[in-house]
Amino acid sequence: MAEKLRVVHYLNQFFGGVGGEEHANTPLQILEGKVGPGNVLEQALGDRGTVVATFICGDNYFVEETETVSPQVREGLAKFKPDVVVAGPAFDSGRYGMAAAQMCVMAREAGIPAVTAMHPDNVGYTTFRHDLVCLPTGTQVSEMAAAVGRLAEFAVRLGSGETLGPVADEGYLPTGVRRHIVREKPAWLRAVDMVESRMTGEPFKSEVLIQQYETVPPPAPLKDLSTAKFGLVTSGGLVPRGNPDHQVSGNAQSKFRYSIEDIDELTVDGWESVHGGFNTKYLNTKNPNYVLPLPALRKLEASGEIGPIYPFVFSTVGNGTAVTNAKRFGGEIAAEFKEAGVTAALLVAT
Numbered sequence: 001m002a003e004k005l006r007v008v009h010y011l012n013q014f015f016g017g018v019g020g021e022e023h024a025n026t027p028l029q030i031l032e033g034k035v036g037p038g039n040v041l042e043q044a045l046g047d048r049g050t051v052v053a054t055f056i057c058g059d060n061y062f063v064e065e066t067e068t069v070s071p072q073v074r075e076g077l078a079k080f081k082p083d084v085v086v087a088g089p090a091f092d093s094g095r096y097g098m099a100a101a102q103m104c105v106m107a108r109e110a111g112i113p114a115v116t117a118m119h120p121d122n123v124g125y126t127t128f129r130h131d132l133v134c135l136p137t138g139t140q141v142s143e144m145a146a147a148v149g150r151l152a153e154f155a156v157r158l159g160s161g162e163t164l165g166p167v168a169d170e171g172y173l174p175t176g177v178r179r180h181i182v183r184e185k186p187a188w189l190r191a192v193d194m195v196e197s198r199m200t201g202e203p204f205k206s207e208v209l210i211q212q213y214e215t216v217p218p219p220a221p222l223k224d225l226s227t228a229k230f231g232l233v234t235s236g237g238l239v240p241r242g243n244p245d246h247q248v249s250g251n252a253q254s255k256f257r258y259s260i261e262d263i264d265e266l267t268v269d270g271w272e273s274v275h276g277g278f279n280t281k282y283l284n285t286k287n288p289n290y291v292l293p294l295p296a297l298r299k300l301e302a303s304g305e306i307g308p309i310y311p312f313v314f315s316t317v318g319n320g321t322a323v324t325n326a327k328r329f330g331g332e333i334a335a336e337f338k339e340a341g342v343t344a345a346l347l348v349a350t
Contacts, residue, residue, distance in 0.1 A: 005049035005159040008080055009038045010087040010103040012096045016056030024095070026058035028069050030076045040145055041086060044152035049159065053080040055103065059095035066102060073106045082112055084159030089117035089147040090124060092139040092324045094251035097124025105131050113158035117147050120173055121323040123251055133158065134173045139324050168205070222344055230301075231310040231342040232260070233333060235318040235349055236283075236291025237275030241268075249276030250319035255329040261311035265295040277319030292348055310342050318349065 013023045015036050034042050034051040042051045055076060062069050077085070085107035087100035101124035104114035108131065117135035118125055125134050135154065137147045154172070157164065167174050183190070190207070197204035222228050238258075239247050245256050271288040273280040283290040292313060300306045314333050318326070337345060 004047065005045070005083040005156060006052045006081060007041070007045065007049045007155060007159070008053050008055060008077065008082040008085045008107075009034065009041055009051050010055045010057075010085065010100060011036060011038070012062075012090075012093070012099060013056065013058040014096075016054065018056060018058070024058045024060040026056075027061055027065075028055060028057040028072050028076075030055050030072075030079075037089075037144060037148055040148045041152055041155075044149045045156065048156050049083075049152075052082060057099060059093070059099055062099035062102065063095050070106060073103065074110060077107060077110050077112060082107075082159075084155045085112055085114035086151050086155050087114065087116040089135075089137050089144065089151065090119075090122060091137050091141060091143070091147075092119040092122055092322045094123045094253075094320060094322050094325075097122035098127065098251070100124055101128035101132055101134070104128075104133070115151055115154045115158055117151050119322070119324065123320040123322065125173060127320075129173065130176050132173070132175065133164065135171070136173055225306045225344070226304055228307045228344040229310060229340075229342045230297070230306055230308070231333075231337045231340075231345045232292060232294075232297070232313040233345055233347045234292050234313065234315050235347070236315070237273045237280070237317040237319075238266075238288065238291050238313070238315040239272060239274055241270055241272050243272070243274055247274050247315070248317065249274050250317055250321070252316045252318075252321040252325060252329075255314050255316040255333065257312050257314055259311060260294065260309070260313050263294065264298045265289055266292060275317050275319060277317070297346075307343075310337070310340060 013026045014020055017036055018026050031054045032052070033054065035054040035056065038051045038054050053076065055073065057069060085104060087103045088096065090096040090100045097118045100116045100118065104116050105128055107114035115133045115135065117137050119139055120136050125132065133154065135147070135150050137143055164170050164172070194204045194206065237247060237249065239245065239256065240258060247256055266288040268285060268288060272284045273288065273291055289295055297306070297309060301309055316329055
């Protein structure tokens with residue numbers, strides 16, 4: 001390679017060395033050279049490329065102030081004239097993933113190839129996958145060196161003008177884009193070959209990509225609801241009026257616990273929903289029980305058709321929330337329910 005590729009690297013406030021969650025509203029700053037994981041990136045690039053600048057921004061600021069950030073990004077890219085942009089890796093951090101994905105989109109709009117890396121369930125990938133070259137990662141920061149090494153390889157290829165091959169061959173995440181190709185055999189012969197391979201135990205690869213999800217075995221049905229102690233969970237963004245805990249409307253990082261002891265129904269004066277994935281007007285002005293049918297449950301409890309209701313409800317939002325976070329919420333809720341003797345949980349979705 002005659003000259004080193006010029007690489008711009010995007011990092012969030014944490015990996016950029018600004019600070020943690022308390023600095024999530026930090027505006028975009030552009031520094032010359034490499035910062036933090038950029039040292040690993042430049043080492044992986046070797047004599048093929050150099051990190052000429054690092055763009056650092058708070059997770060909240062990039063996602064919430066995109067109209068302000070976008071012209072600043074364009075100006076920075078015009079100044080440093082990179083051959084390729086590398087964003088992240090973001091792992092399973094939803095806001096970081098959204099920012100990294102949008103950084104790549106902005107670079108592509110400026111005619112600059114870009115690559116990022118994150119967990120396949122990251123909302124950044126699922127939202128912008130049609131416009132991304134995105135490499136899969138796990139959820140642990142301990143994978144940083146391996147993820148950055150792969151990013152460096154793709155950055156060199158993209159920055160050199162190379163056209164990537166199919167997802168199945170290259171290992172990046174599917175974009176949903178299908179390209180016409182000519183194969184040596186017609187489809188019916190390929191199908192017969194796959195059937196024969198399957199019947200004889202030979203290895204084969206399907207041409208239909210099917211996303212695999214974790215299988216969770218269902219619990220045994222309850223035999224007697226009248227003796228069951230019920231715990232209530234809602235992903236409808238239910239909060240006390242005024243949202244005192246500042247529950248977010250999407251991409252939840254936490255779940256919240258509110259007392260419903262001695263409450264027979266939710267009122268508009270006392271409760272609301274902050275969910276950003278559906279229209280909350282009706283429940284916020286008419287009936288908040290829409291996301292937690294407490295009146296009906298209290299009647300069943302009073303009549304003895306169900307056992308006692310646990311005096312706290314757990315609330316979060318499913319809107320754009322990473323699967324890893326959702327699993328963590330569920331594990332923590334289940335642990336408290338188990339300790340409290342709760343034997344049945346009612347999850348009210350939106």
